[in-house]
Amino acid sequence: MANIVxxxxxKAYGAITVIKDFNLEIxxxxxxxxxxxxxxxxxxxxxxIAGLEEISGGEVSIAGRTVNDLEPRDRGVAMVFQNYxxxxxxTIYDNIAFGLKRMKVEKAxxxxxxxxxxxxxxxxxxxxxxxTELSGGQQQRVAIARAMIKTPRVFLFDEPLSNLDAxxxxxxxxxxxxLHQSLKTTTIYVTHDQLEAMTLADRIVLMxxxxxxxxxxxxxxxxRPRTLFVAGFIGTPNMNFLDVTARNDGEAWLLEGDGLRxxxxxxxxxxxxxxxxxxxxxxxxxxxxxxxxxxENILSGLIDLVEFHGDNALVSFRVGGxxxxxxxxxxxxxxxxxxxxxSVPAESLHAFDRATGxxxxxxxx
Amino acid sequence: MTxxxxxxxxxxxxxxxILAALAFVPTAYAVYISFRNRELSRPDxxxxxxxxxxxxxxxxxFVNAVGVSLTWELVTVTLTLLVAVALGILLFEFASARxxxxxxxxxxxxxxxxxxxxxxxxxxxxxxxxxxVTYPYKAITGQPLDLLSNPATALMTVALVDVWxxxxxxxVIVLKLLETLPPQPFEAARxxxxxxxxxxxxxxxxxxxxxxxxxxxxxxxxxxRAFDLIYVxxxxxxxxxxxxxxxxxxxxxxxxxxxxxxxxxMAVLMMLATTVIFTVIWKRVKP
Numbered sequence: 001m002a003n004i005v006x007x008x009x010x011k012a013y014g015a016i017t018v019i020k021d022f023n024l025e026i027x028x029x030x031x032x033x034x035x036x037x038x039x040x041x042x043x044x045x046x047x048x049i050a051g052l053e054e055i056s057g058g059e060v061s062i063a064g065r066t067v068n069d070l071e072p073r074d075r076g077v078a079m080v081f082q083n084y085x086x087x088x089x090x091t092i093y094d095n096i097a098f099g100l101k102r103m104k105v106e107k108a109x110x111x112x113x114x115x116x117x118x119x120x121x122x123x124x125x126x127x128x129x130x131x132t133e134l135s136g137g138q139q140q141r142v143a144i145a146r147a148m149i150k151t152p153r154v155f156l157f158d159e160p161l162s163n164l165d166a167x168x169x170x171x172x173x174x175x176x177x178x179l180h181q182s183l184k185t186t187t188i189y190v191t192h193d194q195l196e197a198m199t200l201a202d203r204i205v206l207m208x209x210x211x212x213x214x215x216x217x218x219x220x221x222x223x224r225p226r227t228l229f230v231a232g233f234i235g236t237p238n239m240n241f242l243d244v245t246a247r248n249d250g251e252a253w254l255l256e257g258d259g260l261r262x263x264x265x266x267x268x269x270x271x272x273x274x275x276x277x278x279x280x281x282x283x284x285x286x287x288x289x290x291x292x293x294x295x296e297n298i299l300s301g302l303i304d305l306v307e308f309h310g311d312n313a314l315v316s317f318r319v320g321g322x323x324x325x326x327x328x329x330x331x332x333x334x335x336x337x338x339x340x341x342x343s344v345p346a347e348s349l350h351a352f353d354r355a356t357g358x359x360x361x362x363x364x365x
Numbered sequence: 366m367t368x369x370x371x372x373x374x375x376x377x378x379x380x381x382x383i384l385a386a387l388a389f390v391p392t393a394y395a396v397y398i399s400f401r402n403r404e405l406s407r408p409d410x411x412x413x414x415x416x417x418x419x420x421x422x423x424x425x426x427f428v429n430a431v432g433v434s435l436t437w438e439l440v441t442v443t444l445t446l447l448v449a450v451a452l453g454i455l456l457f458e459f460a461s462a463r464x465x466x467x468x469x470x471x472x473x474x475x476x477x478x479x480x481x482x483x484x485x486x487x488x489x490x491x492x493x494x495x496x497x498v499t500y501p502y503k504a505i506t507g508q509p510l511d512l513l514s515n516p517a518t519a520l521m522t523v524a525l526v527d528v529w530x531x532x533x534x535x536x537v538i539v540l541k542l543l544e545t546l547p548p549q550p551f552e553a554a555r556x557x558x559x560x561x562x563x564x565x566x567x568x569x570x571x572x573x574x575x576x577x578x579x580x581x582x583x584x585x586x587x588x589x590r591a592f593d594l595i596y597v598x599x600x601x602x603x604x605x606x607x608x609x610x611x612x613x614x615x616x617x618x619x620x621x622x623x624x625x626x627x628x629x630x631m632a633v634l635m636m637l638a639t640t641v642i643f644t645v646i647w648k649r650v651k652p
Contacts, residue, residue, distance in 0.1 A: 052552050072552075072556045079552075081552070087567075089572055099557035102559045102560075
């Protein structure tokens with residue numbers, strides 16, 4: 001087990017820089033998720049740590065040892081690939097044992113360890129089969145077994161669940177979480193799926209354009225998104241955004257926009273008079289309220305779409321040309337064509353400077 | 366049957382009949398005269414049953430030719446594939462895209478060359494007095510080096526030319542095959558403590574098993590037809606050390622004695638043997 005330190009990592013392909021000055025420390029036993037849209041450099045970064053990509057600048061160290069010039073096999077890492085990358089001509093047993101055989105481990109010990117790992121992951125019935133005879137979920141479990149058996153210091157997962165169907169993905173996600181609970185191996189997990197990131201991570205590193213947008217626990221990232229990008233990326237359904245201008249009203253801030261008006265206590269936001277802001281409201285913060293007339297902290301409009309989700313329903317309406325979504329209990333959902341007012345508690349509001357995209361939420365005392 | 370569906374038959378039948386006639390009439394005729402004692406110098410001949418075949422097995426020159434043919438097959442097929450796999454891997458591992466493109470073109474030249482031309486080029490290259498290949502030896506030792514006249518080296522020297530033609534061509538095919546493989550198992554193997562040569566031995570080449578077997582078969586069939594190469598370079602000599610079955614049949618039938626029935630007997634035996642052997646191997650290696 002080991003900590004990982006990335007300091008001033010750069011990656012360039014010719015003249016194109018994809019990662020610039022990336023700095024991150026990952027503690028021993030930590031489960032870190034690199035999250036971001038495709039092309040944000042998260043997989044490239046993982047592959048640099050694994051040794052499958054050259055590091056253009058900076059330094060990666062694992063367990064206190066700089067690994068820039070080490071072969072992947074000498075870094076003490078094991079990796080699980082998106083498309084499993086099993087050896088198609090070998091049986092499952094040989095796939096799992098391949099690494100140990102290359103490490104010249106004794107035959108009897110290999111056999112013990114293969115059977116132990118296969119037992120943990122429920123692969124015993126398939127050991128004599130070829131990868132193509134297994135389902136996607138089983139193949140990915142073999143890939144995990146192949147990574148686990150080497151008892152690596154670091155686990156690297158590169159979108160391991162992306163090729164699986166939704167149900168299997170949930171199941172495997174739980175298995176990976178359990179596995180980490182019992183093994184406690186330092187793990188880096190790359191995904192573009194925020195649900196995987198939120199449920200698995202000790203810490204999420206949200207990336208955009210080759211740089212860290214925000215790094216923090218899932219709670220921090222969800223409750224206190226640092227930028228507009230983070231706020232829009234995290235949370236389903238997506239956060240609603242409304243353009244407003246700040247106005248000082250003695251005791252409180254008045255945030256006014258096209259047909260809306262919010263009153264927020266001065267302690268929540270660090271803003272100045274006349275500042276152009278983007279207000280963020282999570283769909284789950286909206287709740288149906290009676291009358292809209294003359295009241296503040298209200299969003300109301302003509303319902304044009306109601307999506308039934310089971311327990312909840314996503315209600316869409318327009319406020320000043322902007323589409324707003326509200327998540328309400330399905331039992332209480334309005335019908336299309338009704339005009340409904342939703343109240344928004346001031347303490348659930350987010351706000352971002354429109355010029356910089358940075359959150360203006362005050363640090364908690 | 367409508368005229369519409371009959372049309373393909375009408376167009377295909379004549380060429381198919383011509384092809385069938387070209388393929389089967391000589392074959393059938395060869396079998397027919399192998400049971401007679403026909404000679405080129407005499408217009409007649411009579412039925413002799415299996416006499417030609419029986420004679421063959423007591424003919425030491427025939428037994429020698431069988432040995433030479435088998436050695437030729439084994440050496441050229443093995444060497445061609447070894448060269449192809451080794452060069453293909455080297456290209457894949459070390460050459461840049463541009464280098465690959467240039468080398469691919471260069472490697473294709475020998476196989477495009479007509480074999481008789483290639484044979485002549487190499488025959489001159491191996492010439493004991495003027496050859497470029499033998500020149501360094503001559504310059505250092507003062508002695509001429511005559512590889513093609515030495516019974517110990519003649520067959521291997523001719524085989525070298527065959528491997529030069531086909532090994533380089535197959536190297537290009539192996540390179541292209543390697544390029545079609547998905548990169549992930551290679552990366553997984555790198556993380557699985559495999560050294561580069563282990564990656565090829567245990568991962569890449571087994572993944573290419575089926576096409577490599579096909580290549581082996583193609584080369585086996587191709588090696589059977591090396592008559593022109595051997596004919597130009599050694600004419601079966603020195604003595605009979607490079608005399609393959611088809612060389613011997615040719616010289617029995619046309620060059621030395623005109624014993625066309627005897628030669629046909631050999632050809633028929635060769636056809637039977639190759640059919641049986643190829644069928645057996647084909648069945649064995651197919652999963």
